[in-house]
Amino acid sequence: MWGGRFDAPPNELVARLGESVSYDRRMYAHDIRGSTAHARMLARTGIIPQADADAIVDGLAAVKAEIDAGTFVWSAALEDVHMNIESRLTGLIGAPGGRLHSGRSRNDQVATDMRLYLRDEAAEVVRLLRALQAALVTLAGQHTDTILPGFTHLQHAQPVVFGHVLLAYVEMLERDVGRLTDASRRMDVLPLGAGAMAGTTLPIDREWVAGELGFTGGLCRNSMDAVSDRDFVIELVSALSLMMMHLSRLSEDTVFWCSQEANWVELGDAFCTGSSIMPQKKNPDVCELTRGKAARVYGDLVTLLSLMKNLPLCYNRDMQEDKEPLFDALDTAKLVLAVYAPMVASIVVRKERMHGAASDAALMATDLAEWLVRQGLPFRQAHHRVGALVGAAHRAGKGLEAFTLAELRECVPEATEECLGLWKPEASVAARDIVGGTAPAQVRAQVAFWKAQPWMA
Numbered sequence: 037m038w039g040g041r042f043d044a045p046p047n048e049l050v051a052r053l054g055e056s057v058s059y060d061r062r063m064y065a066h067d068i069r070g071s072t073a074h075a076r077m078l079a080r081t082g083i084i085p086q087a088d089a090d091a092i093v094d095g096l097a098a099v100k101a102e103i104d105a106g107t108f109v110w111s112a113a114l115e116d117v118h119m120n121i122e123s124r125l126t127g128l129i130g131a132p133g134g135r136l137h138s139g140r141s142r143n144d145q146v147a148t149d150m151r152l153y154l155r156d157e158a159a160e161v162v163r164l165l166r167a168l169q170a171a172l173v174t175l176a177g178q179h180t181d182t183i184l185p186g187f188t189h190l191q192h193a194q195p196v197v198f199g200h201v202l203l204a205y206v207e208m209l210e211r212d213v214g215r216l217t218d219a220s221r222r223m224d225v226l227p228l229g230a231g232a233m234a235g236t237t238l239p240i241d242r243e244w245v246a247g248e249l250g251f252t253g254g255l256c257r258n259s260m261d262a263v264s265d266r267d268f269v270i271e272l273v274s275a276l277s278l279m280m281m282h283l284s285r286l287s288e289d290t291v292f293w294c295s296q297e298a299n300w301v302e303l304g305d306a307f308c309t310g311s312s313i314m315p316q317k318k319n320p321d322v323c324e325l326t327r328g329k330a331a332r333v334y335g336d337l338v339t340l341l342s343l344m345k346n347l348p349l350c351y352n353r354d355m356q357e358d359k360e361p362l363f364d365a366l367d368t369a370k371l372v373l374a375v376y377a378p379m380v381a382s383i384v385v386r387k388e389r390m391h392g393a394a395s396d397a398a399l400m401a402t403d404l405a406e407w408l409v410r411q412g413l414p415f416r417q418a419h420h421r422v423g424a425l426v427g428a429a430h431r432a433g434k435g436l437e438a439f440t441l442a443e444l445r446e447c448v449p450e451a452t453e454e455c456l457g458l459w460k461p462e463a464s465v466a467a468r469d470i471v472g473g474t475a476p477a478q479v480r481a482q483v484a485f486w487k488a489q490p491w492m493a
């Protein structure tokens with residue numbers, strides 16, 4: 037590859053340290069796509085003969101066919117996917133193969149390959165995210181009247197409908213889609229033409245290559261930035277990290293819902309595992325593994341951030357270490373998303389148990405305080421009175437719903453017959469009929485909004 041300058045081949049351990057083909061070979065189709073466009077451009081601009089470009093394009097197609105078929109022989113001695121493909125090309129077509137690398141460096145080549153590859157991968161992650169959102173929206177649509185306790189500090193707070201809880205996660209995933217789409221749009225510029233770092237003396241046509249490869253954002257404007265930027269990788273992995281955080285929180289909620297303490301939800305058998313000793317166990321491993329995998333993707337992000345932080349311009353070999361954490365984050369996120377959507381679809385909801393847990397009248401204490409506000413009391417005063425009532429109930433060892441009107445009035449003198457109707461969770465959720473609130477009417481409208489999205493079809 038670079039024999040001219042050297043008297044000795046690389047030390048065997050150096051070669052082992054430096055090879056990346058064991059993992060970067062997954063970008064072969066994108067590498068060949070980039071090289072094909074580059075070769076065509078070299079002929080169009082008269083830098084190489086048209087016949088040589090034709091031979092290169094055909095040769096690259098033949099190399100791709102070998103790789104697709106699994107007959108290609110990868111060589112660690114050739115370092116990376118780029119050199120493996122170029123070497124095989126020259127093996128197949130001879131001298132014209134040696135013209136492919138005109139006006140190009142592996143530095144702008146690898147940057148191009150990664151952008152092409154990540155554009156496709158980001159689209160695939162978005163597709164999987166949409167499938168999970170669709171599963172959540174479908175389940176939410178079945179539970180716009182299913183009431184359960186909502187929590188703050190993991191303490192029963194106020195009743196909500198289950199559909200509202202599920203749509204909260206749909207909102208989070210929507211922002212994840214936005215971040216991935218945004219990252220994908222920003223990386224959609226062509227580095228090729230930057231050469232090793234300063235551009236090339238050859239009269240290449242970068243615009244044509246950008247059009248050919250579908251880079252809608254045009255060209256990287258600065259050759260030094262083009263070959264040393266990896267923030268597009270970090271941006272994507274940070275979007276994946278946030279997405280994993282959301283899935284980890286959903287998992288945490290689901291693990292609790294499946295516990296014997298709650299027993300509100302049961303996951304399909306296919307998405308759970310048993311115990312090798314305790315015959316009764318049905319464990320929500322997918323949720324637990326998702327929480328664990330989130331940690332792993334964060335690790336990938338920190339690896340990438342640390343990798344780049346002290347690198348001088350432009351390309352440094354350290355940067356080859358970007359690929360394993362990037363690929364790991366993508367593989368992990370895609371696997372988790374793929375298993376999560378059908379797991380959500382397998383959920384069986386125990387409405388009665390949810391409703392029972394939400395029926396403690398203490399969850400409606402805020403409703404009474406707000407009733408007092410509607411009668412003209414300042415909220416702080418209302419809060420204090422209802423607090424005293426809850427304290428009295430606690431001391432008496434009975435629920436608020438067991439209080440007579442006379443007993444109510446001892447703490448809340450303004451109370452009327454109407455207050456006795458506030459203790460029903462149905463009344464509580466229905467009364468929160470504002471945009472974004474948990475009233476079934478509002479949640480039905482939200483479900484309708486999501487069901488009208490094109491990806492729900």
Ligand code: ARG
Pocket residue numbers: 056116142143146351353355356357
């Ligand atoms: N495999 C290398 C990487 O991923 C390609 C670029 C190599 N460039 C170089 N000058 N050694 O970073």
